[in-house]
Amino acid sequence: MLSVVHLKDEHHLVLRGAVALDGSGVGAPYDFTWAFVLQPRTDGSTRHVVRERYAYLTDWAKVHVKPIEMVSFLMTERMLRGIRDRAEHSPSRTTLRSPNHR
Template identity: 40%
Template sequence: MNTGWILAAGAVAAAAAVGYQRNLRQPILNWGATDDEVAATLPGDELLPDPDGVSTRAITILARPEYVYPWLAQMGPTPRGGAYTYDWIENLLGLHMHSTDVVLDEFQHPQIGDEIGLGPNKMRVEIAEQNHAFATRSADGNWVWAFTLIDRHDGTTRLISRNRFRLPRLIDRIGMLPMEPGSLIMEHKMLHGIRDRAETLAGTGSHVT
């Protein structure tokens, strides 16, 4: 490939990156969330101050928080409840996820300090406030994944998922850009999976206390 083609390819790649940053990145990072939710300080933010990146995604669930929290409390690889997303993709990465449609009583009372393995990542439970908030932080401190449940007092819940991450190396920052659209695909499926399970659970009238 001659120098002209290399320069042209570089220019196209740079233009695509700029276009993504300006037009697509924020809708991808903040799918489903209102401007107020994106700007809000939420439980778990204090666990990773001054992050290099933040995503805030949200969904409305037609069920009270007590029907939503059980699915968060038990998330994780087998024997936990899975991630309610595309298991086959998760398992291609060796994560051993098998999403269940039932509440697993033995995982309903997570404690601060509990570890949940996500492949090479060891996530430590940092917040476990029943029916309100659940957050984990990676062993290296570079990733915090937090869920907030907002009781809207009309029988519905806003479930907000926030990822905060630190990218200490240039290669990490470059590698994150193509991962962001993929993360939306997985998290979109996860949020809908939690919604459907919570609404079904609410329909049965049973929940964990």
């Protein structure tokens, strides 16, 4: 389960979670944070940065986390592309219209 540990409107969202093999968070081999940060640029655009940080709570956690990091990277990359695509399209392009609409 993820918990919001810090939120600042229009700036950042930080989530935290300890993931146990049974899903409870109790006795988790690692703890992690997942940060979503919006950085305004001088040209009026915004950079969206996503970071994950892991803290190993057991000696064997690194073996468990390495495969998870790769899957997480691929999922995050796809998620960010979807966010970018939705943000860059105008409302008129994303509005669903009936086939008879002119």
